[in-house]
Amino acid sequence: MSKLFDPVLWSAIQSDDDQAFRELFEKYWYKLFKTAVKYLDDEHTSLEIVHDIFITLWDRRHQLVITSFPAYLFTAVRYNCYKYLKSNAAKPHLVDTLGSDIDYLLPVVENIAVNRYGKDELFYKLEQYLTPLPARCREIFILSRKEDLSNDEIAERLRISKRTVENQISQATRFLKSQATIKDFLYISLLLSSGILLAV
Template sequence: MPLYNVNDDNELFALVKKDNELAYTELYNRYWQKLYFVAHKHLKSDSEAREIVQEVFFTIWAKRRSLAIESFPAYIASMARYAVYVSLARKKRQAEKISEEAIQQQTLPAALADLLENKWLLEKISALSTALPEKCRLVFIKNKLLDQSLSQVAADLDISQKTAEAHLTKALKIMRDKLGDVAFFLML
Protein backbone atom coordinates (compact mmCIF):
# COMPACT_ATOMS: atom_id res chain seq x y z
CA MET A 1 0.00 0.00 0.00
CA PRO A 2 1.60 3.30 -1.09
CA LEU A 3 2.13 6.16 1.36
CA TYR A 4 0.13 9.12 0.12
CA ASN A 5 1.14 11.50 2.90
CA VAL A 6 4.43 12.21 1.10
CA ASN A 7 2.74 13.33 -2.13
CA ASP A 8 1.88 16.99 -2.66
CA ASP A 9 -1.74 18.01 -3.14
CA ASN A 10 -1.61 18.37 -6.92
CA GLU A 11 -0.07 14.89 -7.29
CA LEU A 12 -2.79 13.49 -5.06
CA PHE A 13 -5.50 15.14 -7.14
CA ALA A 14 -3.96 13.68 -10.31
CA LEU A 15 -4.42 10.27 -8.68
CA VAL A 16 -7.99 11.16 -7.65
CA LYS A 17 -8.75 11.91 -11.31
CA LYS A 18 -7.78 8.27 -11.96
CA ASP A 19 -10.39 7.13 -9.36
CA ASN A 20 -7.86 6.55 -6.56
CA GLU A 21 -9.96 6.57 -3.39
CA LEU A 22 -6.95 6.44 -1.06
CA ALA A 23 -5.55 9.65 -2.58
CA TYR A 24 -8.99 11.23 -2.19
CA THR A 25 -9.08 10.17 1.47
CA GLU A 26 -5.65 11.71 2.04
CA LEU A 27 -6.82 15.04 0.55
CA TYR A 28 -9.94 14.89 2.68
CA ASN A 29 -7.88 14.26 5.83
CA ARG A 30 -5.56 17.15 4.98
CA TYR A 31 -8.27 19.72 4.31
CA TRP A 32 -11.50 18.89 6.10
CA GLN A 33 -10.49 20.64 9.32
CA LYS A 34 -9.24 23.79 7.52
CA LEU A 35 -12.43 24.03 5.47
CA TYR A 36 -14.56 23.35 8.53
CA PHE A 37 -12.81 26.18 10.40
CA VAL A 38 -13.40 28.66 7.55
CA ALA A 39 -17.05 27.67 7.18
CA HIS A 40 -17.73 27.68 10.93
CA LYS A 41 -16.09 31.10 11.33
CA HIS A 42 -18.65 32.63 8.96
CA LEU A 43 -21.73 30.49 9.59
CA LYS A 44 -21.39 30.01 13.37
CA SER A 45 -23.02 26.61 13.01
CA ASP A 46 -21.37 23.22 13.46
CA SER A 47 -23.88 21.35 11.31
CA GLU A 48 -23.81 23.90 8.48
CA ALA A 49 -20.01 23.99 8.48
CA ARG A 50 -19.87 20.17 8.31
CA GLU A 51 -22.41 20.22 5.49
CA ILE A 52 -20.29 22.73 3.54
CA VAL A 53 -17.19 20.53 3.89
CA GLN A 54 -19.12 17.45 2.79
CA GLU A 55 -20.59 19.33 -0.17
CA VAL A 56 -17.16 20.54 -1.29
CA PHE A 57 -15.58 17.10 -1.12
CA PHE A 58 -18.59 15.44 -2.71
CA THR A 59 -18.35 17.87 -5.63
CA ILE A 60 -14.60 17.22 -5.97
CA TRP A 61 -15.23 13.47 -6.20
CA ALA A 62 -18.28 13.76 -8.46
CA LYS A 63 -16.51 16.06 -10.95
CA ARG A 64 -12.99 14.67 -10.53
CA ARG A 65 -12.54 13.67 -14.17
CA SER A 66 -13.68 16.99 -15.63
CA LEU A 67 -11.95 19.40 -13.21
CA ALA A 68 -8.79 21.14 -14.37
CA ILE A 69 -7.18 22.29 -11.13
CA GLU A 70 -3.80 24.04 -11.13
CA SER A 71 -3.55 24.56 -7.37
CA PHE A 72 -5.65 22.19 -5.27
CA PRO A 73 -5.39 24.22 -2.00
CA ALA A 74 -6.51 27.46 -3.69
CA TYR A 75 -9.29 25.71 -5.61
CA ILE A 76 -10.77 23.93 -2.61
CA ALA A 77 -10.57 27.09 -0.46
CA SER A 78 -12.46 29.00 -3.16
CA MET A 79 -15.10 26.28 -3.32
CA ALA A 80 -15.60 26.46 0.43
CA ARG A 81 -15.85 30.26 0.43
CA TYR A 82 -18.36 30.18 -2.41
CA ALA A 83 -20.47 27.54 -0.61
CA VAL A 84 -20.43 29.73 2.54
CA TYR A 85 -21.53 32.79 0.55
CA VAL A 86 -24.35 30.82 -1.05
CA SER A 87 -25.47 29.58 2.37
CA LEU A 88 -25.39 33.11 3.83
CA ALA A 89 -27.35 34.49 0.87
CA ARG A 90 -29.94 31.71 1.24
CA LYS A 91 -30.29 32.50 4.97
CA LYS A 92 -30.74 36.19 4.19
CA ARG A 93 -33.44 35.46 1.58
CA GLN A 94 -35.24 33.15 4.03
CA ALA A 95 -35.11 35.79 6.78
CA GLU A 96 -36.47 38.43 4.40
CA LYS A 97 -39.22 36.08 3.26
CA ILE A 98 -40.21 35.30 6.86
CA SER A 99 -40.19 39.00 7.70
CA GLU A 100 -42.28 39.78 4.63
CA GLU A 101 -44.79 37.04 5.50
CA ALA A 102 -45.06 38.32 9.06
CA ILE A 103 -45.82 41.83 7.80
CA GLN A 104 -48.42 40.48 5.37
CA GLN A 105 -50.08 38.44 8.12
CA GLN A 106 -50.33 41.54 10.29
CA THR A 107 -51.74 43.77 7.55
CA LEU A 108 -54.07 41.24 5.96
CA PRO A 109 -56.69 41.23 8.74
CA ALA A 110 -56.77 45.04 8.77
CA ALA A 111 -57.07 45.19 4.98
CA LEU A 112 -59.78 42.53 5.07
CA ALA A 113 -61.70 44.44 7.74
CA ASP A 114 -61.47 47.63 5.64
CA LEU A 115 -62.66 45.76 2.58
CA LEU A 116 -65.63 44.27 4.42
CA GLU A 117 -66.51 47.64 5.93
CA ASN A 118 -66.31 49.33 2.53
CA LYS A 119 -68.42 46.58 0.95
CA TRP A 120 -71.05 46.94 3.68
CA LEU A 121 -71.10 50.72 3.28
CA LEU A 122 -71.34 50.48 -0.52
CA GLU A 123 -74.23 48.02 -0.25
CA LYS A 124 -75.99 50.31 2.20
CA ILE A 125 -75.46 53.38 0.01
CA SER A 126 -76.64 51.52 -3.10
CA ALA A 127 -79.77 50.37 -1.30
CA LEU A 128 -80.49 53.89 0.00
CA SER A 129 -79.81 55.52 -3.35
CA THR A 130 -82.70 53.58 -4.90
CA ALA A 131 -85.04 55.51 -2.58
CA LEU A 132 -83.82 58.88 -3.92
CA PRO A 133 -85.75 60.84 -6.55
CA GLU A 134 -84.58 59.94 -10.06
CA LYS A 135 -82.46 63.06 -10.85
CA CYS A 136 -80.97 63.13 -7.31
CA ARG A 137 -80.05 59.45 -7.61
CA LEU A 138 -78.38 59.92 -11.02
CA VAL A 139 -76.39 62.96 -9.85
CA PHE A 140 -75.36 61.18 -6.64
CA ILE A 141 -74.26 57.97 -8.39
CA LYS A 142 -72.34 59.76 -11.15
CA ASN A 143 -70.63 62.20 -8.78
CA LYS A 144 -69.96 60.11 -5.66
CA LEU A 145 -69.80 56.53 -6.90
CA LEU A 146 -68.49 57.00 -10.44
CA ASP A 147 -66.31 59.99 -9.44
CA GLN A 148 -67.43 62.34 -12.23
CA SER A 149 -67.17 66.10 -11.79
CA LEU A 150 -70.40 68.05 -11.27
CA SER A 151 -69.89 69.89 -14.56
CA GLN A 152 -69.57 66.58 -16.39
CA VAL A 153 -72.67 65.19 -14.61
CA ALA A 154 -74.63 68.34 -15.54
CA ALA A 155 -73.57 68.00 -19.18
CA ASP A 156 -74.47 64.27 -19.26
CA LEU A 157 -77.93 64.88 -17.78
CA ASP A 158 -78.49 68.07 -19.80
CA ILE A 159 -79.06 70.23 -16.71
CA SER A 160 -77.29 73.31 -15.35
CA GLN A 161 -74.43 72.93 -12.90
CA LYS A 162 -76.47 74.76 -10.22
CA THR A 163 -79.29 72.24 -10.68
CA ALA A 164 -76.79 69.35 -10.41
CA GLU A 165 -75.43 70.88 -7.17
CA ALA A 166 -78.97 71.21 -5.79
CA HIS A 167 -79.75 67.55 -6.62
CA LEU A 168 -76.49 66.43 -4.99
CA THR A 169 -77.16 68.51 -1.86
CA LYS A 170 -80.65 67.00 -1.59
CA ALA A 171 -79.27 63.45 -2.11
CA LEU A 172 -76.55 63.90 0.52
CA LYS A 173 -79.07 65.27 3.03
CA ILE A 174 -81.32 62.25 2.56
CA MET A 175 -78.35 59.87 2.83
CA ARG A 176 -77.06 61.61 5.96
CA ASP A 177 -80.47 61.31 7.60
CA LYS A 178 -80.67 57.60 6.75
CA LEU A 179 -77.06 56.54 7.47
CA GLY A 180 -76.13 58.88 10.28
CA ASP A 181 -73.29 61.38 10.57
CA VAL A 182 -70.44 58.87 10.84
CA ALA A 183 -71.22 57.05 7.61
CA PHE A 184 -71.92 60.38 5.90
CA PHE A 185 -68.33 61.52 6.51
CA LEU A 186 -67.07 58.28 5.00
CA MET A 187 -68.91 59.11 1.75
CA LEU A 188 -67.34 62.56 1.32
Protein backbone atom coordinates (compact mmCIF):
# COMPACT_ATOMS: atom_id res chain seq x y z
CA MET A 1 0.00 0.00 0.00
CA SER A 2 1.41 3.38 -0.99
CA LYS A 3 0.15 5.33 2.06
CA LEU A 4 -0.87 8.31 -0.06
CA PHE A 5 -2.68 11.20 1.61
CA ASP A 6 -6.47 11.25 1.25
CA PRO A 7 -6.59 14.30 -1.08
CA VAL A 8 -4.13 12.61 -3.44
CA LEU A 9 -6.14 9.39 -3.39
CA TRP A 10 -9.40 11.27 -3.94
CA SER A 11 -7.96 13.16 -6.89
CA ALA A 12 -6.90 9.86 -8.44
CA ILE A 13 -10.32 8.33 -7.71
CA GLN A 14 -12.05 11.21 -9.43
CA SER A 15 -9.87 10.39 -12.44
CA ASP A 16 -11.31 6.86 -12.33
CA ASP A 17 -8.29 5.20 -10.69
CA ASP A 18 -9.80 2.06 -9.17
CA GLN A 19 -6.54 1.10 -7.46
CA ALA A 20 -6.60 4.38 -5.50
CA PHE A 21 -10.18 3.59 -4.53
CA ARG A 22 -9.19 0.16 -3.28
CA GLU A 23 -6.45 1.75 -1.21
CA LEU A 24 -8.89 4.22 0.35
CA PHE A 25 -11.27 1.36 1.08
CA GLU A 26 -8.56 -0.69 2.80
CA LYS A 27 -7.58 2.34 4.85
CA TYR A 28 -11.02 3.02 6.30
CA TRP A 29 -13.37 0.05 6.01
CA TYR A 30 -12.53 -1.69 9.27
CA LYS A 31 -12.87 1.45 11.41
CA LEU A 32 -16.23 2.15 9.82
CA PHE A 33 -17.32 -1.45 10.36
CA LYS A 34 -16.40 -1.33 14.05
CA THR A 35 -18.28 1.96 14.45
CA ALA A 36 -21.41 0.46 12.90
CA VAL A 37 -21.16 -2.66 15.07
CA LYS A 38 -20.94 -0.44 18.14
CA TYR A 39 -24.30 1.10 17.28
CA LEU A 40 -26.08 -1.93 15.83
CA ASP A 41 -24.51 -4.96 17.51
CA ASP A 42 -25.05 -6.69 14.18
CA GLU A 43 -22.04 -7.61 12.04
CA HIS A 44 -23.95 -8.54 8.89
CA THR A 45 -25.94 -5.30 8.75
CA SER A 46 -22.81 -3.33 9.62
CA LEU A 47 -21.00 -4.86 6.65
CA GLU A 48 -23.87 -3.97 4.36
CA ILE A 49 -23.84 -0.37 5.57
CA VAL A 50 -20.11 0.00 5.00
CA HIS A 51 -20.45 -1.61 1.57
CA ASP A 52 -23.23 0.79 0.59
CA ILE A 53 -21.22 3.82 1.69
CA PHE A 54 -18.26 2.89 -0.48
CA ILE A 55 -20.50 2.07 -3.45
CA THR A 56 -21.97 5.55 -3.20
CA LEU A 57 -18.50 7.05 -2.91
CA TRP A 58 -17.43 5.37 -6.14
CA ASP A 59 -20.67 6.00 -8.02
CA ARG A 60 -20.69 9.71 -7.12
CA ARG A 61 -16.93 10.33 -7.33
CA HIS A 62 -17.39 12.98 -10.03
CA GLN A 63 -20.01 14.93 -8.05
CA LEU A 64 -18.88 14.73 -4.43
CA VAL A 65 -16.73 17.42 -2.86
CA ILE A 66 -15.07 15.96 0.23
CA THR A 67 -12.62 17.93 2.34
CA SER A 68 -12.28 15.41 5.17
CA PHE A 69 -12.70 11.70 4.56
CA PRO A 70 -12.89 10.72 8.24
CA ALA A 71 -15.66 13.27 8.80
CA TYR A 72 -17.59 12.25 5.70
CA LEU A 73 -17.29 8.50 6.17
CA PHE A 74 -18.03 8.37 9.89
CA THR A 75 -20.96 10.74 9.42
CA ALA A 76 -22.27 8.41 6.72
CA VAL A 77 -21.97 5.42 9.06
CA ARG A 78 -23.84 7.16 11.86
CA TYR A 79 -26.58 8.35 9.53
CA ASN A 80 -27.14 4.90 8.07
CA CYS A 81 -27.15 3.28 11.49
CA TYR A 82 -29.77 5.82 12.51
CA LYS A 83 -31.90 4.97 9.48
CA TYR A 84 -31.59 1.25 10.14
CA LEU A 85 -32.44 1.51 13.82
CA LYS A 86 -35.36 3.79 13.18
CA SER A 87 -36.81 1.60 10.42
CA ASN A 88 -36.47 -1.50 12.59
CA ALA A 89 -37.76 0.13 15.78
CA ALA A 90 -34.70 -1.15 17.62
CA LYS A 91 -32.72 0.23 20.53
CA PRO A 92 -34.70 3.45 20.96
CA HIS A 93 -32.00 5.08 23.12
CA LEU A 94 -29.54 4.75 20.23
CA VAL A 95 -32.10 6.09 17.78
CA ASP A 96 -32.50 9.14 20.01
CA THR A 97 -28.74 9.61 20.32
CA LEU A 98 -28.09 9.34 16.60
CA GLY A 99 -31.26 11.20 15.72
CA SER A 100 -30.08 14.32 17.55
CA ASP A 101 -27.62 14.80 14.70
CA ILE A 102 -29.98 13.99 11.85
CA ASP A 103 -30.33 17.54 10.52
CA TYR A 104 -26.56 17.71 10.15
CA LEU A 105 -26.15 14.20 8.79
CA LEU A 106 -28.88 14.20 6.17
CA PRO A 107 -27.41 16.56 3.58
CA VAL A 108 -24.04 14.85 3.77
CA VAL A 109 -25.14 11.31 2.94
CA GLU A 110 -28.68 11.56 1.63
CA ASN A 111 -27.97 9.33 -1.36
CA ILE A 112 -26.35 6.27 0.25
CA ALA A 113 -26.91 3.39 -2.17
CA VAL A 114 -28.50 0.04 -1.52
CA ASN A 115 -26.63 -2.65 -3.40
CA ARG A 116 -26.67 -5.98 -1.62
CA TYR A 117 -25.98 -9.47 -2.80
CA GLY A 118 -27.75 -12.53 -1.54
CA LYS A 119 -25.61 -15.41 -0.39
CA ASP A 120 -26.26 -17.50 -3.52
CA GLU A 121 -25.33 -14.63 -5.81
CA LEU A 122 -22.14 -13.98 -3.88
CA PHE A 123 -21.15 -17.66 -4.10
CA TYR A 124 -21.79 -17.62 -7.82
CA LYS A 125 -19.60 -14.56 -8.27
CA LEU A 126 -16.86 -16.06 -6.13
CA GLU A 127 -16.86 -19.25 -8.16
CA GLN A 128 -16.70 -17.29 -11.42
CA TYR A 129 -13.72 -15.28 -10.23
CA LEU A 130 -11.94 -18.39 -8.94
CA THR A 131 -12.19 -20.25 -12.28
CA PRO A 132 -8.71 -19.25 -13.59
CA LEU A 133 -6.97 -20.52 -10.44
CA PRO A 134 -5.49 -24.04 -10.22
CA ALA A 135 -7.99 -26.70 -9.19
CA ARG A 136 -6.30 -27.41 -5.84
CA CYS A 137 -6.25 -23.72 -4.95
CA ARG A 138 -9.97 -23.41 -5.74
CA GLU A 139 -10.73 -26.54 -3.74
CA ILE A 140 -8.89 -25.31 -0.66
CA PHE A 141 -10.51 -21.90 -0.81
CA ILE A 142 -14.01 -23.34 -1.16
CA LEU A 143 -13.42 -25.74 1.73
CA SER A 144 -12.30 -22.80 3.84
CA ARG A 145 -15.05 -20.36 2.95
CA LYS A 146 -18.00 -22.37 1.75
CA GLU A 147 -17.71 -25.36 4.07
CA ASP A 148 -16.19 -23.27 6.86
CA LEU A 149 -13.38 -25.75 7.59
CA SER A 150 -10.35 -24.69 9.58
CA ASN A 151 -6.89 -24.76 8.01
CA ASP A 152 -6.03 -27.78 10.13
CA GLU A 153 -9.15 -29.62 9.00
CA ILE A 154 -8.42 -28.89 5.34
CA ALA A 155 -4.82 -30.03 5.70
CA GLU A 156 -5.97 -33.28 7.29
CA ARG A 157 -8.67 -33.92 4.69
CA LEU A 158 -6.38 -33.28 1.71
CA ARG A 159 -3.26 -34.75 3.32
CA ILE A 160 -1.19 -31.62 2.82
CA SER A 161 0.60 -29.27 5.19
CA LYS A 162 -1.16 -26.47 7.02
CA ARG A 163 1.33 -24.02 5.47
CA THR A 164 0.26 -25.12 2.00
CA VAL A 165 -3.37 -24.50 2.94
CA GLU A 166 -2.53 -21.02 4.25
CA ASN A 167 -0.54 -20.17 1.12
CA GLN A 168 -3.31 -21.33 -1.22
CA ILE A 169 -5.98 -19.37 0.66
CA SER A 170 -3.80 -16.25 0.57
CA GLN A 171 -3.24 -16.72 -3.16
CA ALA A 172 -6.97 -17.06 -3.83
CA THR A 173 -7.80 -14.05 -1.68
CA ARG A 174 -5.23 -11.85 -3.43
CA PHE A 175 -6.50 -13.01 -6.79
CA LEU A 176 -10.11 -12.24 -5.91
CA LYS A 177 -9.27 -8.74 -4.76
CA SER A 178 -7.19 -8.02 -7.86
CA GLN A 179 -9.70 -9.34 -10.39
CA ALA A 180 -13.09 -8.34 -9.01
CA THR A 181 -14.95 -5.31 -10.29
CA ILE A 182 -15.18 -2.39 -7.86
CA LYS A 183 -18.63 -3.32 -6.56
CA ASP A 184 -17.84 -7.01 -6.27
CA PHE A 185 -14.47 -6.21 -4.73
CA LEU A 186 -16.03 -4.18 -1.95
CA TYR A 187 -18.47 -6.82 -0.85
CA ILE A 188 -16.07 -9.74 -1.26
CA SER A 189 -13.32 -7.84 0.58
CA LEU A 190 -15.58 -6.96 3.49
CA LEU A 191 -16.71 -10.53 3.91
CA LEU A 192 -13.28 -12.08 3.47
CA SER A 193 -11.62 -9.62 5.81
CA SER A 194 -14.26 -9.81 8.51
CA GLY A 195 -14.06 -13.58 8.72
CA ILE A 196 -17.81 -14.06 8.51
CA LEU A 197 -18.08 -14.98 4.86
CA LEU A 198 -20.75 -17.62 4.41
CA ALA A 199 -21.80 -17.40 8.01
CA VAL A 200 -24.69 -15.17 6.99
